[in-house]
Amino acid sequence: MRIGELARRSGVSERSLRYYEAQGLLPAQRSPGGQREYGEWAVDRVVRIQTLYAAGLNSRKIAQLLPCLRDEDGRPSEIATPELVAQLGTERERINGLIADLLRSREVLDEVIASAGGMDEK
Structure with a gap:
């Protein structure tokens, strides 16, 4: 999905999604034309990022934490x-x-x- 659809589905602005990418929180593939493309997993990732921000964590702490969360297959990605x-x-x-x-x-x-x-x- 492209950034506009991810923004619509997650309720987060495209600007925020670009910021998340710049902070290393939300990786994106690039189309041959340079547009960002995301898998279905990205909606859940954005919701988690938003929840962690709402809890008062900063982007550096969130970047440390995200790899420790379960990935789209339900397995831990990395041990904390x-x-x-x-x-x-x-x-x-x-x-x-x-x-x-x-x-x-x-x-x-x-x-x-x-x-x-x-x-x-x-």
């Missing part, structure tokens, strides 16, 4: 180093902290909404 596993454990703890903070914020909002809703009934 102990250092990478430790770094990812730290990232996971950071994300857990963010989730806890968001849950506390939601509880406060729930209290305010419930309190404000009670005021309307008086």
Whole structure:
């Protein structure tokens, strides 16, 4: 598939896809005319990249992590180093902290909404 179709199917801009390629996150084959071509695997790869960015990982960390994820055949592409596993454990703890903070914020909002809703009934 070409870059436009990948953008449509993954919900990511063509500009972002070009950036991913430049960062070594999304390899592309080139047609004889120089156009980027991707296999079906690319949609899943882009979704994973987006998820990792949303979690706060930078492109360097994502580039280290992607080879450790299962490939399109379901097999691990590469074994993660102990250092990478430790770094990812730290990232996971950071994300857990963010989730806890968001849950506390939601509880406060729930209290305010419930309190404000009670005021309307008086």
